[in-house]
Amino acid sequence: MTTSPTNGRRPTIDDVARAAGVSKGTVSRALNGHRWVSPDAQRAVEAAVKQTGYRANALARGLKLQRAGSVAFLLGEDLDHMFGDPNFATLMRGASDSLAEMSMSMVLLLAGSADEQARALDFIGTGTIDGVMFVSWHHDMSVLTDLNRAGIPTIFCGTPRAGDPMTSFVTADDLDGAIQMVEHLLSRGRKRIGMIAPPKDAVGGSLRVEGYLRALGDLADESLIVYGDYTREGGRAGMLKLLAQHPDIDAVFAANDLTAAGAIEAAQAEGKVVPDDISIGGFDDNSAATSTVPAITTMRQPFIRLAKEMTRLLIDQINGEPPAQLTLRTELVVRDST
Amino acid sequence: MTTSPTNGRRPTIDDVARAAGVSKGTVSRALNGHRWVSPDAQRAVEAAVKQTGYRANALARGLKLQRAGSVAFLLGEDLDHMFGDPNFATLMRGASDSLAEMSMSMVLLLAGSADEQARALDFIGTGTIDGVMFVSWHHDMSVLTDLNRAGIPTIFCGTPRAGDPMTSFVTADDLDGAIQMVEHLLSRGRKRIGMIAPPKDAVGGSLRVEGYLRALGDLADESLIVYGDYTREGGRAGMLKLLAQHPDIDAVFAANDLTAAGAIEAAQAEGKVVPDDISIGGFDDNSAATSTVPAITTMRQPFIRLAKEMTRLLIDQINGEPPAQLTLRTELVVRDST
């Protein structure tokens, strides 16, 4: 029965303590940055950790601390819908990065189908997760309700609407963003400005429509609004419809960049010159915005910042702070499509 | 000091035991399906669980059992590259589903960048995960090496190549699939068959090239091979190149469906009729295969089955079985492009 650092099983804190010649309490204190550890002990522990390849068992640690040390990125959307949406990857990577800075880890949980929802909730209920970031492009907030009921710290990405369960959220200012874009279009001398709107159940979608209407004021004409679905295809279809019904339009506010890209393609296919004949503005400022010729004038959503604030607020909440809600401004990025 | 089922903290097994009027040992036995529990006790426990809303703490359970109860789906690819690749979503959903059937949960871990790799490895080393499914479209197997060294049960999706660390894997038969496709093209009377190959570092890519060459035998002409990158764009470019260099080709084997879709578009843009002037075959049978007109003849990869076998083999390995390697046949799906 030797000290056998590695005989198949993972080294424990006892192995480290033995190798360092101190008690495991001291090892723990040395590792967790507590004061009250002599330089000698600190050195010995560090050497022993290196020698044994010790990593604290997260299960044991979490059990004692009543903290799992990880949060879920819960995706309330079918995985396939996420494909082709560059926002998602950016948001997710941003969250993963800022979580890592706080030495917490992120796990992605799928909640697109009812089945997946049940599974995710089950997993969360098991104590493996300290909190959840809920991301969904459409309004189906039953998961949020369940999470609330279970008392899990949760933060939502986007603006919930009236009637949705009350939670923390972080969002870009959809209303103001839409206003800025339409005002930009107006400043370009455009008079007949159509909109290819977000799908009706999109989170924050009605705010963009409202901003559009508000900025237009007396010029507003509801018949100039057609609904898209946030895809390139939808943008094409929307533009075609708009052109057919209102041959006189000279600008279009597209609900997002993907939509704008499709709209540009369709307009060009119809023989229109963008922006000379028709200006087209988008929303997001993701890779789609520079995938077209001309490149798209758009409202930049601060995705990385959103992700950062989302993790900050969530962690505060895990630490007992009350829920909070944060709205971030968007910024006009002028390119060649307007 | 009442029994207080819910006073903020989660109910524990002690709460259930108290409510059911039995010991916690009995509760545990009742919940884990052990024999040797009287019907009365079983009923009492079930009622108490319902009443308290008890869910076993996974941390405590895992600590005792030396089992985390979850596996990682480790993605060795930049998240952005995954977007636009329908295979990935299918594989991931398949894995998630079959894992759920074994009441294990799946967490997605990103390992696209060096940073993410380090973080993922760190997380895994912490004991929160019982095993990992490693998915990567390109050859950079250093993660596999680290996983092996750490003694983490791991299964790879795709065929590692000589020199890669030895592990379990599940793969579609790339070699045979390529042979089948080329033979199909030959059976259509095609003589000059080009190939838009997978990128050179693609997992299993060289096998598809080898199958192409082998099926062609004496007809093989290496100058008819151009390299793509598994994207639609790459398919377009490849086709254009092929057409420019070899105006006489009458068929193309595209490395995957995305490539085939791009190739069809490019061929048509050049005034070719598919399949009359030129037959184009793909590989995968995902949504891209039916996104074009004509729809694409392709080799179906059994993604769901791959995912299922991947989880089965991984779990066996977690349970102490030795590593294993499984190759699944692909199936020719004839559509209109050949």
Added chain:
DNA sequence: CTGAAAGCGCTTACAG
């Protein structure tokens, strides 16, 4: 500054 001890919430031989 450090060690011994208790306890986080489970499961499972071990007695009965």
Added chain:
DNA sequence: CTGAAAGCGCTTACAG
């Protein structure tokens, strides 16, 4: 069939 007890690997008051 069931309860009491030990122990999984940690952290943190509590004494010293």
